[in-house]
Amino acid sequence: MPPEPESPQVVMLPEVDRTDEIYARAIELAYGPSRRQARLQLVLNALYYTSLVALVGWIFSMAIDREPPVRQITREVVNPGKQVHVGDRLLIRGVRVRDRSCEITRRWWIVDGAGRRLDFEPERFDAYGPLGREEEVIGPFIPLDAMPGRGRLLGVVAYDCNPLQRALGWSITTILPPLEFEILPRAPGS
Structure with a gap:
């Protein structure tokens, strides 16, 4: 005798209590905004660390900036015979090429005929304007x-070319080559 076909059995799922659905929906609503805040927090963290890296990079670029902005081409005494009387002005003609604008402090001193060092006050000025020769x-x-x-x-x-150099007093310095000249006694009648 042939086996009887089995009758399909109906599997009964356990009844889900409507209360569980309500609690699941409440938890989803309660924690849903926090997921959005987490995404916002990720974006804000990325902006913060990007700006922090940019700031550190900017400070590093200012710290390694040690290239003088001016190249001196010629510098010579133009007084007649390179002689100057006491009380007169020593005239120096200089030709240079300026690659960028910076604040400049120039210090001069003279070693006179007796070997004494005579210092002048530092001259501070801004070298802004057109670049070039x-x-x-x-x-x-x-x-x-x-x-x-x-x-x-x-x-x-x-030369102080960026805010870090101005703030720390860490200027780019250039020592000018010495210029020789003759100091004459004070001119009669002056």
Whole structure:
């Protein structure tokens, strides 16, 4: 005798209490906004760390900026015969190329005929304006107490090109080559 076909059995699922659905929906609603806050927090964290890395990079770029913004091409004494009287102005013609704008402090000192060092006040000025080749005649007055004889003009130029250099006093410095000249006694009638 052939086996009887089995009758399909109906599997009964346990009845889900409506209360469980309500609690599940309440938990979903309660924690749903916090998931959105977590995504917002990720975006804010990414912005924070990106700006922090950019700030550290900016400070690092300012710290390694040690290239002088000015290249001196020529510098020479233009007084007749490279001689200057005590009380007169030593004239120095300089030609340079300026690659960027910076704040500049220039210090000069003279070694007179007796070998004494005579310091001048530092000159502070801004070198802003068009970039490129510049030419000017500058120079200090020879002090009245300078001794006649062979003199030398020595100088240092300090450039402050970014906020870190200004804040820390960590200027880019360039030592100018010495210029030789002759100091003559005070001219009669002056």
